[in-house]
Each structure stands twice: as structure tokens, then as C-alpha cells.
Amino acid sequence: MNSKTSIFRGITLIALVLIVLMPFILPSVTLATEILIFALAALACNLLLGYTGLLSFGQGIFFGGGAYSASLVMIHFNFGLISALLISILVGAALAFIVGSLSIRRTGIYFVMLTLAFTQMAYFLAYTFSDWTGGDNGLLDVPRPALNILGITVSDLKSSESFYAFVAIVFFVVFVFARRVIHSPFGTTLVAIRENENRSSAVGFSTNHFKLVAFVISGSITGLAGALYAMLLNFAPLSNIDLVMSENILIMTIIGGTSSLLGSLLGAGAIVLLGDVLSSIWPRWMMILGVALIAVVLFLPGGLWGGVTSLFNKLISNKKNKEESSTEVSK
Amino acid sequence: MSEYLLETSGLGLDYGAFSAVGEVNLKIQKGTIHTVIGPNGAGKTSLFHCLTGERKPSRGKIHFNNENITYLGAHKRVSKGMARSFQVTSLFQELSVLENLRIAAQGRDGLKSLKFWVSENKNHHNLEKAHEVLNKIQLNDVSDRLAGELSHGQQRVLEVGMALCGSPALLLLDEPTSGMGVDDIPIMTGLISELGKEHTVMLIEHNMRLVMSISDRITVMHQGNILVEGSPDEIKGDEMVKKAYLGESGHE
Known part of the structure; x- marks a missing residue:
């Protein structure tokens, strides 16, 4: 087993180093937490877009669904941290099953339009049922319960540092899980479907089953991210389930690079950081985001991660060339 | 019967x-x-x-x-027990020749390939099948190249090879020599008559x-x-x- 397919070596190590360093490098721990949460959502989106070739505008439904469901069971039924997160995973999976099973009946542009329509519907549902969701005002006073394992309180998660540590562990576990998914028979089949669905079907795969499972996995991770976001903010805003949320998750995924899971962390980091820094200077900062997206799509098809790796490869080959020429001189 | x-x-x-x-x-x-x-x-x-x-x-x-x-x-x-090839070459262009064959072999597992919790390396039988077919279609030298980088003749051979990975009782070939150069056609002729002995x-x-x-x-x-x-x-x-x-x- 080499470092490329091993789930604990290779880029998993890089991810681990980044997770540990982030709170020290970034201006605030809360910002680092936000980046990891959106990296979860982008990673889930990447499973669909990068590995299966499905451009889904439905990610906001799962994100918002996870946020609302976890918040509601904590507020009304006093659910604990772990059980509330499990609920968000289940709700994310269930929503993805519904949206996925209907959308994958069509391919290409019609598929994209179906996911778009579902997102619009989900937004207005959340808006209409304001008794449950708080409507425009959002769901207020979302608690952040303490982390209890087997009845022992490990941490109350009140400080932003302890919550970051918790989110970081969740992120790492999901990251390793996603690596396993990609390098499983299932993951390699997803890539085959992305490359050539017709042929995949001809060699014996019932491609819709695979796409649906990809959707459910993506939806459950996105639901989890939504719940963590609500706990971070102590608040579940309506914008969680908005079309703009789906767009943001997609933009992070594309800017980071769809060829690698690490790209999703980079993409989420870049967008969240850019938003944080620029929004305080210039209220129209979203314009720069547009420019950045255009630049990446036109000039960096592999996204930020693709850019980083090709730069790295160039440096290595330059070094090799230099060494070769210097050994020739010394001869 | x-x-x-x-x-x-x-x-x-x-x-x-x-x-x-x-x-x-x-x-x-x-x-x-x-x-x-x-x-x-x-x-x-x-x-x-x-x-x-x-x-x-x-x-x-x-x-x-x-x-x-x-x-x-x-x-x-x-x-x-049926497998087919395409008239217009239909490969996984961005994947290596070996991976093309491995995935085609994996197709036999059908829904068993939905297992997302195990490593692909556990499925030895598919890799073995891929190597077996690779030998048969004599593309060993280019097994690590991307399918899209092969010459047209080689792509046509791989096209048939992928159908072969399904270990089919019946092999359906749609114009296997379609678009092939005159020099490559004997290779395909030999391959098909060879396959006819087993399938x-x-x-x-x-x-x-x-x-x-x-x-x-x-x-x-x-x-x-x-x-x-x-x-x-x-x-x-x-x-x-x-x-x-x-x-x-x-x-x-």
C-alpha cells in the first residue's frame, strides 16, 4: 500500500498538520473553526462534484436541514451533543436520499436544474414554517452542550479553543473516512461513472445506485457541518438553507480544486478568510470573489490545490535539472 | 437443452x-x-x-x-454473462489502461462494489483478472499510460479487452475494426479468432x-x-x- 492510497499517510498527514497549525496562524480560533466546518461541507460537495461528476445545488438543503434538526432536538428535547449531531447526520442523509433519488433520474443540465428547484423549495418551506425555524429571524438560542462520553464530561466546550479541538477531531475523522470512501471499490466506480457513465453501465454497474449512495454520504457529512455551524454561532439563520449557501459551498469546492480532498480545506480556508478580511475593509467584497472564481476556472483548472502541486512538481524538477547540470560540470 | x-x-x-x-x-x-x-x-x-x-x-x-x-x-x-464493446471507442480516458480493465472486471461484482468501507486493494480477484486480460490483449507495455494517450489501434484493442474483463459467455463486438489503420487490422483479426476459442x-x-x-x-x-x-x-x-x-x- 503506498502513500497515495493509504488513508493515514500522504495528504492525511498534511491535513493533520494544517489542522494543528491553523488556530496559531489565523487571527482567531473562531475563524479557524468556521473554516473547518465549511471544509467539511466542501469536502462532501467534492465527493459529488470532483469524484462523481455531479454538480449539485442541493448542498444548502442538507446544510440547513442539519442545522435546523440538531438545533430543534437540542432546544425542545434536550438532546446532548453527540446525539444531536447524529440526528443531523441522519436528517442530512434522508434529505439527500429524497433529493438524490429524484434528481439522478435526469442527467446533465436537467439534473442541475432539479437540484436547484429543490433548494428553492426547501428555502421557502423553511421560511413558511417560521414556528419551527424562526423564519427570517432564524432559530435563536441554539445551545452548545457539553461533550459527554459514557456519562463523563470530557469538556464543556464553552471556550472557543475547546470547541475548535472538538470540530478538528470531527473533521479529521471525516477526512479519513472520505479517504477510505475514495479508495474503495465504491469510490473507484464513482470515478468511472464520472469519466464515462455509458461504459460504466455496459461493464455491469447500475450507475444510479452508486450516484444515490454518493448523494447520501455527501448529504450526511453536509448535515453534520450544518449542525456544527449552528453550535458555533448559537444560532441557525435562514441563510443556511438559502441558494447562496449552496453556491458558496460549490465555489469553495471549485476554487480549492476538485481533484483532491485537501483542495476542499484550501478552498474553504481561502473563501472564509477572504470574506473575513475583505468584508471589514470593503462591503462589496463579493465582487472580488467573482473575479477569483473566474481566474481559477480560466487559469487554474485544478484549483488552488492543483496550483500548489504543479508548483511543487516544477520546483522538484528544476532542482533535479540543476543537480544534473552541476554534476555534469563537476565531471 | x-x-x-x-x-x-x-x-x-x-x-x-x-x-x-x-x-x-x-x-x-x-x-x-x-x-x-x-x-x-x-x-x-x-x-x-x-x-x-x-x-x-x-x-x-x-x-x-x-x-x-x-x-x-x-x-x-x-x-x-454478456459483455459488449462499442463502435465509437468508449473508454475511461483519464484513467490508466490497467485501471480501465480493473474497473471493467469490478463491474461483475455489481452492487457488491457499493462497499465504501473497504480498501480497493482487498479486491485481488479484479486486479488479477485485469492482468490476465492485459496479457491476452498484449498491452502490458502501456499498462500505466492513460487510456486517452494510446494510439487509435491500441484503444480499439483495449475496447475489446474491457468487454473481456466481464468473463462473458457471449462477447458482443460492435465493429471492432472501426477506424483502424490497415496495419492494425491483422492484430484485431488475430485477437478475435483467439477469443473465439474460449468465448x-x-x-x-x-x-x-x-x-x-x-x-x-x-x-x-x-x-x-x-x-x-x-x-x-x-x-x-x-x-x-x-x-x-x-x-x-x-x-x-
Whole structure:
């Protein structure tokens, strides 16, 4: 087993180093937490877009669904941290099953339009049922319960540092899980479907089953991210389930690079950081985001991660060339 | 029971008012190389689509191994023992040659490949199958190259190789030499006749030299129906065939 397919070596190590360093490098721990949460959502989106070739505008439904469901069971039924997160995973999976099973009946542009329509519907549902969701005002006073394992309180998660540590562990576990998914028979089949669905079907795969499972996995991770976001903010805003949320998750995924899971962390980091820094200077900062997206799509098809790796490869080959020429001189 | 691996009875396919395939009774014997020829528009490809499950026939039945598969989906026919190649090369362009074959072998597992919690490295049997086919189609030297980087001739060979990965009882080949250069055609001819020793092969083909040299049986189609069927020698001497088909393309 080499470092490329091993789930604990290779880029998993890089991810681990980044997770540990982030709170020290970034201006605030809360910002680092936000980046990891959106990296979860982008990673889930990447499973669909990068590995299966499905451009889904439905990610906001799962994100918002996870946020609302976890918040509601904590507020009304006093659910604990772990059980509330499990609920968000289940709700994310269930929503993805519904949206996925209907959308994958069509391919290409019609598929994209179906996911778009579902997102619009989900937004207005959340808006209409304001008794449950708080409507425009959002769901207020979302608690952040303490982390209890087997009845022992490990941490109350009140400080932003302890919550970051918790989110970081969740992120790492999901990251390793996603690596396993990609390098499983299932993951390699997803890539085959992305490359050539017709042929995949001809060699014996019932491609819709695979796409649906990809959707459910993506939806459950996105639901989890939504719940963590609500706990971070102590608040579940309506914008969680908005079309703009789906767009943001997609933009992070594309800017980071769809060829690698690490790209999703980079993409989420870049967008969240850019938003944080620029929004305080210039209220129209979203314009720069547009420019950045255009630049990446036109000039960096592999996204930020693709850019980083090709730069790295160039440096290595330059070094090799230099060494070769210097050994020739010394001869 | 039956000595025929594949049998169609009254098979037809309509596109609106136009009948691409009329009423075809095709019988393919086990262990033979059976070629379907005919001029353009004779309905060969439409017939092929019905056999692979790509299109649902308008009438008639298809029996495979004495089992009615008329309305079975394309991917389900693989587990029954059918595999196909495409007329227009259809590979996983961005994946390596070996990975193309490995995934094709994985297709036999069907829904078992939904396992997302195990490592792909655990599935040795698919990798072994891929290497076995790689040897057979003699693409060992380029196994690490991307499929999209191969020459057209090599891509056509890989195309057949992928069908082979399904360990099929019946191999359906749609114009295997399509677009191949003159120099590459003998390679394909050799490959198909080699495969004919282990598999039942049904193919559609235009190249007459190939057809006449390797086929055990030939079915000639004309305007959606079977015109005549026989051994290569019988087909060569048949007046009707000459008129309908060979006359058009000269003395090849």
C-alpha cells in the first residue's frame, strides 16, 4: 500500500498538520473553526462534484436541514451533543436520499436544474414554517452542550479553543473516512461513472445506485457541518438553507480544486478568510470573489490545490535539472 | 437443452413509423464466431442495441441461455454473462489502461462494489483478472499510460479487452475494426479468432477480409430483415448477397 492510497499517510498527514497549525496562524480560533466546518461541507460537495461528476445545488438543503434538526432536538428535547449531531447526520442523509433519488433520474443540465428547484423549495418551506425555524429571524438560542462520553464530561466546550479541538477531531475523522470512501471499490466506480457513465453501465454497474449512495454520504457529512455551524454561532439563520449557501459551498469546492480532498480545506480556508478580511475593509467584497472564481476556472483548472502541486512538481524538477547540470560540470 | 446461446424470435425495433428491424430470428450457436453483415441502414446496429439492452425492442423476444432477457437492463446482462464493446471507442480516458480493465472486471461484482468501507486493494480477484486480460490483449507495455494517450489501434484493442474483463459467455463486438489503420487490422483479426476459442462471439463488421477469415457463421441483413445465413463460403457464392451487398462495395 503506498502513500497515495493509504488513508493515514500522504495528504492525511498534511491535513493533520494544517489542522494543528491553523488556530496559531489565523487571527482567531473562531475563524479557524468556521473554516473547518465549511471544509467539511466542501469536502462532501467534492465527493459529488470532483469524484462523481455531479454538480449539485442541493448542498444548502442538507446544510440547513442539519442545522435546523440538531438545533430543534437540542432546544425542545434536550438532546446532548453527540446525539444531536447524529440526528443531523441522519436528517442530512434522508434529505439527500429524497433529493438524490429524484434528481439522478435526469442527467446533465436537467439534473442541475432539479437540484436547484429543490433548494428553492426547501428555502421557502423553511421560511413558511417560521414556528419551527424562526423564519427570517432564524432559530435563536441554539445551545452548545457539553461533550459527554459514557456519562463523563470530557469538556464543556464553552471556550472557543475547546470547541475548535472538538470540530478538528470531527473533521479529521471525516477526512479519513472520505479517504477510505475514495479508495474503495465504491469510490473507484464513482470515478468511472464520472469519466464515462455509458461504459460504466455496459461493464455491469447500475450507475444510479452508486450516484444515490454518493448523494447520501455527501448529504450526511453536509448535515453534520450544518449542525456544527449552528453550535458555533448559537444560532441557525435562514441563510443556511438559502441558494447562496449552496453556491458558496460549490465555489469553495471549485476554487480549492476538485481533484483532491485537501483542495476542499484550501478552498474553504481561502473563501472564509477572504470574506473575513475583505468584508471589514470593503462591503462589496463579493465582487472580488467573482473575479477569483473566474481566474481559477480560466487559469487554474485544478484549483488552488492543483496550483500548489504543479508548483511543487516544477520546483522538484528544476532542482533535479540543476543537480544534473552541476554534476555534469563537476565531471 | 438448446444448443443456441442466444436466440431471438420475431425481434423488431421501430423508430416512430420507420421499422429499423423488422422480424429477426437470429440463432447464435455456442462456441462459434457469428458475424452480422449488411449494407448501411440494414439494421445491424439497431439489432445490436436490442441485444445489449440499450434499446427496448418493439416486438419479439430475446432468449439467452434459455432465459428471457428481452426487457432486462443493460447492466444486468453483464451478470448473466454478456459483455459488449462499442463502435465509437468508449473508454475511461483519464484513467490508466490497467485501471480501465480493473474497473471493467469490478463491474461483475455489481452492487457488491457499493462497499465504501473497504480498501480497493482487498479486491485481488479484479486486479488479477485485469492482468490476465492485459496479457491476452498484449498491452502490458502501456499498462500505466492513460487510456486517452494510446494510439487509435491500441484503444480499439483495449475496447475489446474491457468487454473481456466481464468473463462473458457471449462477447458482443460492435465493429471492432472501426477506424483502424490497415496495419492494425491483422492484430484485431488475430485477437478475435483467439477469443473465439474460449468465448462465443457475435460481431458486426464491415471489413470483409476479416469477416470471411474468422467467422464460423455469417448472417446477412438487408432492410431490417435477415436476407440469408450460412458459412463464409456459402455467403461468398450467394447471388442474392452479391446483389444486395457485395455488389455495392465492389470485389473486396
